[in-house]
Amino acid sequence: MKQWRGGLAAIAILIAGGCSEGPSPMSLGVNQGQLAPCPDSPNCVSSQAADENRWVHPLRYQGERARARAQLLAVLDGMDRAEIVQADESYIHAQFRSAVFGFVDDVEFLFDSPGFIQVRSAARIGYYDFGVNRERVERIRVRFAEAMEES
Structure with missing residues (x-):
């Protein structure tokens, strides 16, 4: 029974907004023309x-590129619980919060060569x-392709 109450306390803290965000990863951004590698955990x-x-x-x-960048920003702006944190000429960082607990996932985009946008999406905390x-x-990919066709 004590373990169960302890689990409820942890959930209550997460719901209250205490730990659901986790620290912003130091590896975000572009390093030597690359996005950060995924960690060993299967959440990236x-x-x-x-x-x-x-x-x-x-x-x-x-x-x-400018048209593709504008369309990608519009797609991200239209998604639920998304916040664009940084939008440079060749790099975009957005955060997505989960609906229930507010867990944050970081999604990054790198315009590294004509016609291609590299992408990385990773959970800040947790394992799975x-x-x-x-x-x-994949949802972003579909919406982006539709937006590019329409414009």
Whole structure:
């Protein structure tokens, strides 16, 4: 019974907003032309990952980078519980919060070569993400492709 109460206390702290965010990872951003590698935990996907279990396709576009960047920002801005933290010419960082506990996932985009946008999506805390980051990247991919076709 004591362990159960302790678990409830931990959940209460998370709900109250105490620890659900976790510290901002120091590895965010671009280092030597690359996004950070995924950690050993299965809660991250990246188009630059060597491990096929963590690898996702980069986003693709035709035309001008500025147009693709504007469309990607519009897609992110239209998604639930998303906040754009940084938007430079070739790099975008957004945070997504989970609906119930407010856990934060960091999603990064790097315009590293014409027609390609590298992407990385990772949970800040926890071990498993139950496929949430992969699903999010695929949802962004579909919305981005639709936005590019419409514009």
